[in-house]
Amino acid sequence: MASRELISYDTGATVKILKWVSPVFLGAYLIWALLPLFIMLMASFKDLLDAFTLPKPGQWGDVGVFFDFSPTITHYIALFAENNFGTYLFNSLVASVGSAMIAVTLGSMCAYSLSRTEFRGKKDLLFWIISTRMAPIVAVIVPLYAIFRSADLVGTLPGLILAFTTFNLPFAIWMLKGFFDGVPYAIEEAAQVDGNNRFQAFLMILPLVAPGIGAFVILCILFAWNDFLFATIIGSGGAKTLPAATKELVQPQNIDWGKIMAAGVVTTAPMIPLGLLVRRYLVAGLTMGAVKE
Amino acid sequence: MTIGSEKNIHPALSDQDWGYATISQTPTSVNPNPKKWFYFYLAAPAIILLAAITIYPFFWLIYMSFHKVGFGAVSDVFVGLKNFSRLFSDAKFIAGWGLLLKYSAICLTIQVLVGVALAVVLNNSRYEKPLITMFLMPMMVSPVVAGLLFYYLYNGTFGWYHWIFQSLGILGETSILGNSSTALYGIILVDVWQWTPLITLITLAGLKRVPQDQLEANMVDGAGSISNFFHISLPNIYPFLLIAILLRFMDNFRFIDAILVLTGGGPGNSTRLLPVYLFDVSFQFFKLGRGAAIAISLLIVTIILGMILVRVLEDPARKSTLAGDSDS
Structure with missing residues (x-):
């Protein structure tokens, strides 16, 4: 495809901003698409108590509790x-x-x-x-x-x-x-x-x-x-x-x-x-x- | 395809050409002097099976819509058009249509904006293949599983999405599904999660067909890639988007699995879209006559949308774009 070469001729300011924004956008969408599936997979290996553990609202630093469990296949x-x-x-x-x-x-x-x-x-x-x-x-x-x-x-x-x-x-x-x-x-x-x-x-x-x-x-x-x-x-x-x-x-x-x-x-x-x-x-x-x- | 052009290789040998939209007057596939009975017998099993499981229920539906349907020993009573006339004074029926339209409009707006943006960013990027593969995964999830999964994520006491909403200050203690002013957005997010990648895929297919010479001509005129997108690419992918929107809109009539799991129409009637209401009338209240009348209203709109869709598909100008004749 020739379009990649064509775009590289472009040096406008908007294009430069887009070059920065695109990876962020793609990364954010990737998380949005896969996070529910990932949580489902993890929750299926957690016992009831671990599955219900949440940090307090706003405590972004405590997100680690999500990974703090001993996997079980009882379910x-x-x-x-x-x-x-x-x-x-x-x-x-x-x-x-x-x-x-x-x-x-x-x-x-x-x-x-x-x-x-x-x-x-x-x-x-x-x-x-x-x-x-x-x-x-x-x-x-x-x-x-x-x-x-x-x-x-x-x-x-x-x-x-x-x-x-x-x-x-x-x-x-x-x-x-x-x-x-x-x-x-x-x-x-x-x-x-x-x-x-x-x-x-x-x-x-x-x-x-x-x-x-x-x-x-x-x-x-x-x-x-x-x-x-x-x-x-x-x-x-x-x-x-x-x-x-x-x-x-x-x-x-x-x-x-x-x-x-x-x-x-x-x-x-x-x-x-x-x-x-x-x-x-x-x-x-x-x-x-x-x-x- | 014109005779003698280099594209005119044998369609069966060409990996790209599946011939979907080359149906027009393609005489090459048609038997010029067919003995019809052979084809008739070959087609008959499928047509008969399809007729048995569609036409018969259809007439049954019409019959029910004119009756008050009884159970067991109670026989059906003919009520004429009463089932239909009562719909116009049925607030839930009218609200159901309104909610279905509102739900579809919001879903499709988000999906088209995000989906097209994703496609534009992904198109010809180095990571196009692996990323689109991962974006696609939600589409493979059974809608009822998606519904249960989000029901878990939205839960007011242990749901991670609820925790995120709360931490961002969007929601208070009540979960998104627990409040009649937010529940609709809760079910919209599930649809957006599952079906935005379809719009991205369709747009990507469209972007690959945008004629390069038009883009180049525009660039020679001094336009940048932003202008290129709005003036050349967007008009070219418009037919693709139209089809995507029509199909998604019709799917909203068909699939209520996630909504049934997530809210069942509540709280109040805030997510009782028309198909959900129809499900309630038929399977909760067993008012089969009234249900049939609602079903017929739904079918009529579906058929109209289907006719529009076929019209779009058969429009010669669009057909050539969709078939990728401009592709080389």
């Missing part, structure tokens, strides 16, 4: 031994991976077809697909719950997978269509001339969109894993996931913050590396493909 042990977090971890894993797989499998078939054909009303169909993704979950969850209950799906993993698919499937279709649009039909035509049938030709171009498919599987897992409303309402009972179970640790009488922070760490820890893994596709994924990097 993590308790989560898995007493609170069944092993099961919830399993539920989260199965429900999010399951819905991501269904969404991307059905989604890529549908996206491929939409990319290969032109027909009247295609724009409306696409708008309907994207609007199902944008609809507020609170608005549709009551009728959805009624349907799920009449099908005996409430509190079951298949039910939860289906519930997560309601937002992952339109996402997958919309995003993958963008990928298939970039693959010319001529490639399949050539494959068919070579004696493959249409379906084989479709399978043959899948490797071309594989990076996209992989990235969107991961993004779908992320959306499903972090979901809360479906997890509490559709999954309540037999298919509780980590976010729902974490929320349930908050009891009106006695809030065990150490455990809640540990549960927060367990819920968050796998998602940060996954999110960073698909970092390149993140902007596209979160803007429904409108902006790409």
